Amino acid sequence: xxxxxxxxxxxxxxxxxxxxxxxxxxxxxxxxxxxxxxxxxxxxxxxxxxxxxxxxxxxxxxxxxxxxxxxxxxxxxxxxxxxxxxxxxxxxxxxxxxxxxxxxxxxxxxxxxxxxxxxxxxxxxxxxxxxxxxxxxxxxxxxxxxxxxxxxxxxxxxxxxxxxxxxxxxxxxxxxxxxxxxxxxxxxxxxxxxxxxxxxxxxxxxxxxxxxxxxxxxxxxxxxxxxxxxxxxxxxxxxxxxxxxxxxxxxxxxxxxxxxxxxxxxxxxxxxxxxxxxxxxxxxxxxxxxxxxxxxxxxxxxxxxxxxxxxxxxxxxxxxxxxxxxxxxxxx
Numbered sequence: 001x002x003x004x005x006x007x008x009x010x011x012x013x014x015x016x017x018x019x020x021x022x023x024x025x026x027x028x029x030x031x032x033x034x035x036x037x038x039x040x041x042x043x044x045x046x047x048x049x050x051x052x053x054x055x056x057x058x059x060x061x062x063x064x065x066x067x068x069x070x071x072x073x074x075x076x077x078x079x080x081x082x083x084x085x086x087x088x089x090x091x092x093x094x095x096x097x098x099x100x101x102x103x104x105x106x107x108x109x110x111x112x113x114x115x116x117x118x119x120x121x122x123x124x125x126x127x128x129x130x131x132x133x134x135x136x137x138x139x140x141x142x143x144x145x146x147x148x149x150x151x152x153x154x155x156x157x158x159x160x161x162x163x164x165x166x167x168x169x170x171x172x173x174x175x176x177x178x179x180x181x182x183x184x185x186x187x188x189x190x191x192x193x194x195x196x197x198x199x200x201x202x203x204x205x206x207x208x209x210x211x212x213x214x215x216x217x218x219x220x221x222x223x224x225x226x227x228x229x230x231x232x233x234x235x236x237x238x239x240x241x242x243x244x245x246x247x248x249x250x251x252x253x254x255x256x257x258x259x260x261x262x263x264x265x266x267x268x269x270x271x272x273x274x275x276x277x278x279x280x281x282x283x284x285x286x287x288x289x290x291x292x293x294x295x296x297x298x299x300x301x302x303x304x305x306x307x308x309x310x311x312x313x314x315x316x317x318x319x320x321x322x323x324x325x326x327x328x329x330x331x332x
Contacts (some may be wrong), residue, residue, distance in 0.1 A: 013037075013043060024051040035332060055079070057087060066093035101125070104134060112139040149179060158185040193217050195225065204231040251282040288312075290320060299326040 005304045019035055026034075028042040035042065046053075063074050065088045074081040079145045088095070103125075111134040120127045134141070141287045146327045153169050157180045180187070193215075202211040202225040210224040226233070252275045261268045275282065297306050298321040321328070 014197075020045075020049060027053070028119060062091065066089065066095075070095075108133075109139070111137065112142055114116055115142045137297070154179075154183065157183065158187065162187070193221055202227075202231070203229065204234055207234050211236055249274075249278070252278065255283050255284065296325065298324065299329055301329050303328065 022031060023046045028046065029039050032039040032042045038277065061077055064076060070081055070084045070088065074084045107123050110122065116127050116130045120130045123175055162176045163173050166176045199215045202214060203222065206223045209219050211221040215222060248264045251263065257271045257275065258268050261271045294310055303317045303321065304314055307314045
């Protein structure tokens with residue numbers, strides 16, 4: 001709406017030369033109210049004419065820089081504070097602040113050798129100012145437990161695994177890893193193990209620990225290699241060669257795994273693994289199978305009504321319907 005006469009401005013109204021001359025002299029919102037246009041149209045016209053909203057700096061404006069704090073200069077010139085600070089730095093004018101003090105060499109020497117709070121107390125500065133100056137100079141914070149790396153420790157990097165070296169020199173593994181990467185030293189871990197057919201035959205025939213001792217590699221290397229080849233783990237001489245009978249397989253899923261294990265004389269873990277291998281669901285008194293009549297109801301009404309009718313949970317009805325790829329019920 002046009003604020004002057006209360007009527008809406010006509011669309012696609014051409015711009016007049018007087019309006020173009022005023023672009024950039026005031027904010028777009030103020031000119032939009034004056035022209036009876038939208039703020040977006042004024043901004044688009046100004047961008048089309050390559051007119052910037054930033055006011056040009058006059059010689060009398062530059063004379064105010066550095067004579068008082070940036071916030072006061074910004075208020076006098078009606079500019080944002082960041083523009084005043086940028087212009088001052090661009091002209092190389094020093095920062096003017098009543099509480100600002102130049103850092104002395106003795107004060108800079110304290111940074112990193114004492115906690116920031118202690119340096120702030122000694123120099124009469126704020127903790128934030130001390131921290132900012134220390135980070136600007138790239139000085140790490142004070143740590144009484146930190147001890148610099150010696151030349152002898154640097155010479156050991158890469159000669160042995162990082163974990164072994166960290167335990168030897170009393171440092172953390174992360175500290176050793178960062179120091180080695182910073183100096184560009186390659187890892188000192190042993191070369192990748194080359195497997196032979198004789199060594200592969202030991203995997204699964206005995207425990208991974210015993211196989212690793214005979215092969216001469218860490219236990220985790222033997223375990224990873226066995227799993228990558230899909231070789232089952234060694235379960236012991238009593239159960240590794242005992243096959244499952246038909247009568248034992250029929251009991252799986254008919255009762256809890258612990259009860260089946262007690263009746264057939266096997267461990268609960270062996271019963272659970274065999275049942276899951278055959279995709280047999282565990283015996284659960286709360287789990288009830290679906291009949292054909294119940295499955296025919298899916299999708300004919302909302303899942304909530306069917307769940308109440310069948311005395312099932314809403315999640316169970318929705319999950320079974322999605323599993324059967326039945327679309328949900330929608331009113332026509």
